[in-house]
Amino acid sequence: MSLPQPDNYEMYQSYNDLQEEGPLMSPNSSLLDQMREKMPDETVATYMKEETGQKHENFHDNTTAQLVSADEIDKAPVYFLETKPNLERSISLQKWRCVITSVNRQDSTFIAKLINLTQKGIDEEAEFYIEEISDGDKELIAEGAIFYWNIGYHYSHTGQQTRISHIRFRRLPTWTEEEIQKAKDEAADIKDSLGWK
Amino acid sequence: MEIKPKIKGMTIVLIGDFNPKILSPVWHANQGLIRKEEGEKAETQIVHPDVTTFNLDWMRFQVTRNQYVLETWQETCEDILHDIVLGTFRLLRHTPLKKLGINTQSHFKIDSEEQWHEIGHKLAPKEIWKNVFKNPGMVSLTMQDMPRTDGLNGYIRVDAQPSTRVHPGVFIRVNDHYEAKDISSVTGADEIIDIFENNWNNSLEHSTNIITTLMEQLI
Numbered sequence: 001m002s003l004p005q006p007d008n009y010e011m012y013q014s015y016n017d018l019q020e021e022g023p024l025m026s027p028n029s030s031l032l033d034q035m036r037e038k039m040p041d042e043t044v045a046t047y048m049k050e051e052t053g054q055k056h057e058n059f060h061d062n063t064t065a066q067l068v069s070a071d072e073i074d075k076a077p078v079y080f081l082e083t084k085p086n087l088e089r090s091i092s093l094q095k096w097r098c099v100i101t102s103v104n105r106q107d108s109t110f111i112a113k114l115i116n117l118t119q120k121g122i123d124e125e126a127e128f129y130i131e132e133i134s135d136g137d138k139e140l141i142a143e144g145a146i147f148y149w150n151i152g153y154h155y156s157h158t159g160q161q162t163r164i165s166h167i168r169f170r171r172l173p174t175w176t177e178e179e180i181q182k183a184k185d186e187a188a189d190i191k192d193s194l195g196w197k
Numbered sequence: 198m199e200i201k202p203k204i205k206g207m208t209i210v211l212i213g214d215f216n217p218k219i220l221s222p223v224w225h226a227n228q229g230l231i232r233k234e235e236g237e238k239a240e241t242q243i244v245h246p247d248v249t250t251f252n253l254d255w256m257r258f259q260v261t262r263n264q265y266v267l268e269t270w271q272e273t274c275e276d277i278l279h280d281i282v283l284g285t286f287r288l289l290r291h292t293p294l295k296k297l298g299i300n301t302q303s304h305f306k307i308d309s310e311e312q313w314h315e316i317g318h319k320l321a322p323k324e325i326w327k328n329v330f331k332n333p334g335m336v337s338l339t340m341q342d343m344p345r346t347d348g349l350n351g352y353i354r355v356d357a358q359p360s361t362r363v364h365p366g367v368f369i370r371v372n373d374h375y376e377a378k379d380i381s382s383v384t385g386a387d388e389i390i391d392i393f394e395n396n397w398n399n400s401l402e403h404s405t406n407i408i409t410t411l412m413e414q415l416i
Contacts (some may be wrong), residue, residue, distance in 0.1 A: 088254065088272040089204055097276070097340035136232030166273040171229050172284045178288070 092152040100145045137169040146170040203302035207287045211265040212296035216248040230284045286386040294389035295380045301404035302370040304360045313365035316415045350376040371404040
């Protein structure tokens with residue numbers, strides 16, 4: 001019995017598999033070579049810096065990092081950096097989704113309700129120090145803000161195992177008027193279908 | 198005995214029609230989907246109308262015109278992947294999304310090569326293969342459950358292979374695959390994103406149960 005074959009999308013067991021299976025990468029071609037097949041030289045040349053008259057005749061051999069400043073991105077939106085596969089990983093032993101219930105700026109602490117995502121059970125409450133939060137997330141500390149708290153192990157690319165307490169805030173765009181109205185309309189439809197007045 | 202993976206990863210894949218040049222790390226940071234510093238320090242490989250790919254220290258991102266892929270091998274960051282997908286396609290809700298894959302993958306360390314071979318025999322009995330091969334060995338096995346039991350279009354697939362990252366080890370991947378009701382008439386992201394949001398927790402739980410149940414029977 002043959003089954004219909006759905007479109008295949010690549011999933012990778014490791015970076016090496018990504019190299020072998022991904023349509024854009026192959027162990028025998030650099031990323032640049034792959035893109036060169038898709039981007040004719042004429043197109044690539046238009047992205048080069050014209051004011052200095054630079055011609056990158058060895059462009060296809062140059063796959064080392066080329067730092068491009070922000071204001072050059074409009075002129076040269078294509079740039080290549082060599083990267084190594086990320087071998088860092090972590091395992092979570094315990095996960096909570098937390099909601100901030102109060103913030104005490106004087107003591108630099110906040111209290112949050114903890115919803116256990118690892119085992120079903122009663123919600124708990126905990127106090128956190130603001131200094132435990134990454135600088136990039138501190139601006140999000142406010143009543144009602146949601147963050148994820150994971151306790152587990154982190155493994156560096158050299159194999160060092162470290163016990164971690166990982167806190168990261170949830171980042172979602174705020175609801176638009178259109179989305180709020182759509183939700184209200186859906187609620188009204190459900191109410192009508194139930195015959196509620 | 199609790200069986201825990203040595204390495205655990207997650208990949209979210211969307212099939213649709215994308216504009217890769219928009220989805221740079223700077224765009225993600227400007228929209229508040231990742232931290233500002235992450236947007237500035239992302240390891241960007243390419244930002245181009247046909248493909249954008251960049252790495253953060255916990256995530257890999259790649260999007261082409263037809264495929265959007267987010268991957269992490271840090272279990273502590275799986276919910277963040279979820280939030281990035283949700284946030285992106287709430288903002289870009291007119292992006293046609295046709296299919297979704299929530300893929301959970303785990304590498305398990307096995308105590309001995311003997312036990313490792315035994316696992317291979319359990320998954321793929323060798324008797325009939327010995328009639329045609331001198332030394333048959335399982336390289337990869339895929340099983341599929343279709344149609345879905347939740348009424349949605351799609352299937353669940355499980356791949357089992359020897360692990361390439363842990364030896365002796367077993368790799369198991371669950372592909373929880375969803376499709377829009379009518380792929381040919383998809384005009385936006387809402388249907389697939391609703392499926393994604395409503396099924397995220399169940400998908401993770403179900404995938405973990407599949408992997409755990411299999412390993413309990415194999416070890």
